[in-house]
Amino acid sequence: METGEALMRRVKSSQLVLLLALAEHGSLRRAAEAAGATQPAATRLLHDLEAAVGHTLFERHPRGLRANAMGEVMIRHARSVRAELDRMMGEIAALSSGYAGTLRIGAIPSAVPFLVAHTVARLKRRHPRLRVFVEVATSNLLMASLAQGSLDLALGRVLDADSLPGFAVHGTVDEDLVACCRRGHPLLARGTRASWAELSRWPWVALPEGSPMRQILAGAFRGGGTQEPDDLTETASFLLVISLLIQGDALSLLPRDVLHSTFGQPFIEALPVEPYPRMGPYAILTRRDRDGDPAVRLFLETLGLVLSERALGAFEPGADGPGSDEPGAVP
Template sequence: MSLPIAVASRLRVRHLALAVALDTHRSLRRAAADIALTQPAATKLLHDLEDALGARLFERHAWGMSPTPHGETLLRHARGILHDLAQAHADIAAEREGRQGSLRVGGVTGSVPTLVAPAIRALRERHPRVRIYALVNTSEVLLEALRRGEITVAVTPRPPDDDLAGLETRPLADEPLTVVARAAHPLARRRAIALAALAGATWIVPPAGSPLRRDFDTLHAAAGNRPPTDLIETVSIVATLALLQATDALSLLPLGLARHYEAPGMIARLAVPLTGAGTRYEIMTREGRGLAPAASAFVDTVAALAQRSG
């Protein structure tokens, strides 16, 4: 899809920078200062942008400004374009310094030990001069960062309520889930424990709406349990591990993550059969955006690791 020449000839990077600054500050005066313009110059720049696109992009209020639906659409693309330009500048600077570019990736906590970290290690072995930034967060945060152009690749389960508009996905193999507790937990030596018997336990779980919480609720429903109510909610693996070690609480983790922390004796996996339970990770990138060599190599490595482990 090509941009009409009449529009392309009028648009400048500064137009996009102003739109993003307006969304950030919701004030024309502060947005103008942010991109080193006078307020009258920013007013004219916004008028030119709206005129070029043929749509009102921001509503004016007594308290400031807010994007219209057309403005929200522009902002979605503008952030990506500005991040792409910043990435191009960083890559060129890296090449001039003898480095091999940069890569910004993201993953949920469960994907880090088995997919993200090994892929980064393999990439660095082949391309030691690549600069890598890794964001670890929830699926929702990762996909928002991906859409905004703040990361290039995300390794994450598909959020339950996300339509994945503007993204390309590559499903990977399912990773089993397992119930964990502190290493000296009274249940750690039991050979077989039914999930139905654990409904009254204290559980450390991610917040409602997350993929792992969805799996947690589905497993208990399949076991005939009412939704457990004695819950501690956190997205932090550090908090989860600390709470597991300090209490008799239980948690549900992807198998690779559980093994990672079981090896040094921090937690124990309990013998709770979870038939059919698994986390489906996917590699996600922005739709229609070509990948730089480092990003492409990272994606291929993650896919190969998932295939071997699956």
């Protein structure tokens, strides 16, 4: 089997550009236009690429070309190469403009307002020249971006971390759920726990149907012998959830970290309810080939500090100046 180094000597960047264009357009003519080549030149590039790897990569169909199994493997790795080159150019641009490095983080929405926000804020206070990008998405999209190399690390849910050999798991984060309402809500004035049957008679703001938290909420109502309320507003935005709670008597099921976030804590409170539903933890993952990256290591160290203070209930935003717990500087 030919080595990667030998293949690097034979495969041209123009062939990879054409390969990705074919994957996107499915037509040799349109791919040639996108790659800035004539159709005969594109045909030669594809023929030479297939000769270099020793396999046919595409099958002809009435509507154009379709990648076979070998072609799909080539396309997947070509996308990774492109992502690595994007990362390289980003780091070069960052260094040339005075930044010390670049870090790309992916996170599920519930991890953002408290955990990611506090970690990034603390990290930036100590390393202001570190450029940080944060992508907020569902776990399946985050895992795909992490696999393609467009993210350095991600906080998300995976069903089986052992089935992801290219990823390293750096622990898990518990996510408690709480029923929330605005401060001064009539249900808080009673000082007693509410049943889910009683809560179903109030308006609710919930995450969209099909989301894990919505499924847990539906299960809580069923467990209480009732159904989801008729007065229901759906949104994937925690900021909108809190805004709607503040302006009326609606209730919502939220992660405790959202309740304790900067924009949640002043306005909403946990509502005593029996029983409280549970939600499984999410994982902290990196690509194994990025574990040694200084920016990744710094984020993980800082995240560990925030998680420790969160567990002790001793987190005080803005209180962490330079001190003995400061991770090392980016080289």
